[in-house]
Amino acid sequence: MSERLPLGWYRVEPPPPPDGLVAEGAAAFALAARLLADPTGALARSELRGVSGPALLVVVGASDALPWVDGLCYLARVSSTPGLYVPTWIGTTQPPSLVAAALVRVYGDGPHVLLPPLIDGDTTRVLSLADARPIARETLTRWLAEQCAANVAEGLA
Amino acid sequence: MRGALEDAARGLVEREVLVELVALAAVAREHLLVVGPPGTAKSEAVRRAARAFSASYFEYLLGRFTEPSEIVGPVDLRKLREGRVEVETSGMLPEAEIAFLDEVFLGSTAILNTLLGILNERTFRRGHTSIRVPLRVCVAAANSVPADEALAAFADRFLVRAFVEPVPDPLLETLLENADTLLRDDAPRRTASLAQLDALADPARTCDLSAVRPAIAHAVRQLRAAGVTLGDRRIVKAQRLIAAAAALDGRRTADLRDLWPIVYVVPSLEASAVAREVLRETLAATSSASLRFAALDASAGPEARASVLATATAALLDAPVPEESALRAQLRARLEGAARAIDAAFAPDALPAQLAGVRERLRARIGAEDVRPEGPAEAGTAADMPGGGEAAQA
Numbered sequence: 196m197s198e199r200l201p202l203g204w205y206r207v208e209p210p211p212p213p214d215g216l217v218a219e220g221a222a223a224f225a226l227a228a229r230l231l232a233d234p235t236g237a238l239a240r241s242e243l244r245g246v247s248g249p250a251l252l253v254v255v256g257a258s259d260a261l262p263w264v265d266g267l268c269y270l271a272r273v274s275s276t277p278g279l280y281v282p283t284w285i286g287t288t289q290p291p292s293l294v295a296a297a298l299v300r301v302y303g304d305g306p307h308v309l310l311p312p313l314i315d316g317d318t319t320r321v322l323s324l325a326d327a328r329p330i331a332r333e334t335l336t337r338w339l340a341e342q343c344a345a346n347v348a349e350g351l352a
Numbered sequence: 353m354r355g356a357l358e359d360a361a362r363g364l365v366e367r368e369v370l371v372e373l374v375a376l377a378a379v380a381r382e383h384l385l386v387v388g389p390p391g392t393a394k395s396e397a398v399r400r401a402a403r404a405f406s407a408s409y410f411e412y413l414l415g416r417f418t419e420p421s422e423i424v425g426p427v428d429l430r431k432l433r434e435g436r437v438e439v440e441t442s443g444m445l446p447e448a449e450i451a452f453l454d455e456v457f458l459g460s461t462a463i464l465n466t467l468l469g470i471l472n473e474r475t476f477r478r479g480h481t482s483i484r485v486p487l488r489v490c491v492a493a494a495n496s497v498p499a500d501e502a503l504a505a506f507a508d509r510f511l512v513r514a515f516v517e518p519v520p521d522p523l524l525e526t527l528l529e530n531a532d533t534l535l536r537d538d539a540p541r542r543t544a545s546l547a548q549l550d551a552l553a554d555p556a557r558t559c560d561l562s563a564v565r566p567a568i569a570h571a572v573r574q575l576r577a578a579g580v581t582l583g584d585r586r587i588v589k590a591q592r593l594i595a596a597a598a599a600l601d602g603r604r605t606a607d608l609r610d611l612w613p614i615v616y617v618v619p620s621l622e623a624s625a626v627a628r629e630v631l632r633e634t635l636a637a638t639s640s641a642s643l644r645f646a647a648l649d650a651s652a653g654p655e656a657r658a659s660v661l662a663t664a665t666a667a668l669l670d671a672p673v674p675e676e677s678a679l680r681a682q683l684r685a686r687l688e689g690a691a692r693a694i695d696a697a698f699a700p701d702a703l704p705a706q707l708a709g710v711r712e713r714l715r716a717r718i719g720a721e722d723v724r725p726e727g728p729a730e731a732g733t734a735a736d737m738p739g740g741g742e743a744a745q746a
Contacts, residue, residue: 206702208632209652213696235681258696263688265715269696283696 203288210283213269215255222266278305359541360404368645374401378489380596388516402450410448437479446476456492559595560605600642612638612650658704
């Protein structure tokens with residue numbers, strides 16, 4: 196027999212320094228452009244690891260290496276549970292280790308990023324960092340081009 | 353006064369709290385003990401605070417063989433020939449308005465007994481010399497809080513405690529950049545006057561604390577429950593610091609914003625960390641317009657944090673734009689760092705009003721300096737970045 200427990204959130208004070216970020220939509224494109232534009236920045240120094248999706252980038256790295264563009268959501272790795280990343284200003288009301296274990300059971304190996312609903316009615320979202328790799332300039336350029344092409348195709352449809 | 357304190361701390365890294373605590377202790381007519389390793393700018397911070405208030409300053413490094421005459425002055429030999437034991441105090445501790453005594457616990461019993469009178473009663477007595485000392489605040493420094501009972505009793509005379517550590521890794525570049533500021537003394541700095549500090553002492557002494565006493569008692573109970581015990585004298589005197597915090601912010605009635613000094617009466621570093629954790633909710637609403645860094649350090653509350661971020665970011669935005677591209681890139685990196693600090697510290701729907709305007713300026717400034725990638729993006733194969741993971745619904 197299993198029991199579902201509601202996943203709740205609370206505000207963390209003070210917020211810890213960030214260990215990663217999530218960028219979606221326009222913020223993701225701006226982020227990619229920013230990373231590519233800085234020839235001596237974190238990208239060039241291979242200080243960032245990440246995963247991507249359609250109009251989505253998730254990047255992890257040292258706080259000082261994380262770039263900024265408007266619209267990012269900064270993540271912190273939960274100190275007691277390194278396999279779990281959540282937005283810096285919140286924590287889960289359920290013990291993080293239980294949450295992380297549940298995520299592994301359902302979604303496979305982590306680490307995982309857990310994003311709370313932005314508005315009422317939304318669901319909590321889970322992103323996997325299991326395949327995170329150092330971000331390469333070439334693949335980021337390719338990703339950006341693909342996203343631009345997809346946007347154009349959408350616009351023409 | 354806010355400007356004088358800011359300029360006093362300019363160039364020092366992570367020592368703003370110490371400069372502000374000197375002001376707080378001076379208004380409260382209490383003394384400050386700074387605990388930390390050598391070479392962490394303790395004396396420099398105090399020296400600058402003294403200069404900020406144009407106060408007469410006395411500084412001495414105590415040792416095991418330091419004679420009392422080295423800090424209070426030699427016996428006046430002319431008067432001694434006349435049969436009177438009087439001390440020539442010119443330029444010495446009894447005439448100082450702000451004093452710094454390094455390695456205070458190395459002092460002999462004679463030294464500590466001499467200091468007790470000066471600290472407690474603000475009176476220096478030796479032989480036929482009996483004078484009221486103009487001392488507003490004595491700052492003592494030590495590597496550690498003494499375990500010896502007799503020395504601990506002496507240490508208890510220093511109500512305010514500050515614990516300093518070497519500059520952390522992320523700020524090492526800033527420390528090295530600011531080294532020039534530490535060595536030069538020619539940059540103009542705003543100053544206040546000791547009269548301004550003195551003018552606050554009376555409102556602090558007569559401050560109405562009735563609204564916050566229940567909160568103070570509650571905080572003490574919370575600390576006791578967590579194993580942090582404050583002596584009765586320390587609890588009672590903590591009120592003076594709370595009153596001083598209110599007076600520095602121009603109020604004659606203390607309220608919950610002024611509770612943050614409680615953390616600074618906790619006598620040890622470990623207990624201080626416990627206190628910050630235990631009192632986090634109690635101190636969440638505390639802040640100070642005059643002593644922003646000290647309030648933030650004590651409470652880590654959102655209002656105090658927002659205040660410090662807003663001030664630091666505004667200063668960065670108002671800094672002149674360098675011509676050289678390498679320096680511009682450095683400034684750009686610092687602007688991004690400030691934006692990152694703001695966005696990581698607050699949820700978008702919880703951004704305090706005082707930060708919203710600054711953030712918008714920051715966003716516009718960074719956007720204006722944005723550099724686009726050279727050439728068009730290449731069309732490639734439909735393959736994700738290495739390690740592409742898909743978003744999934746929980």
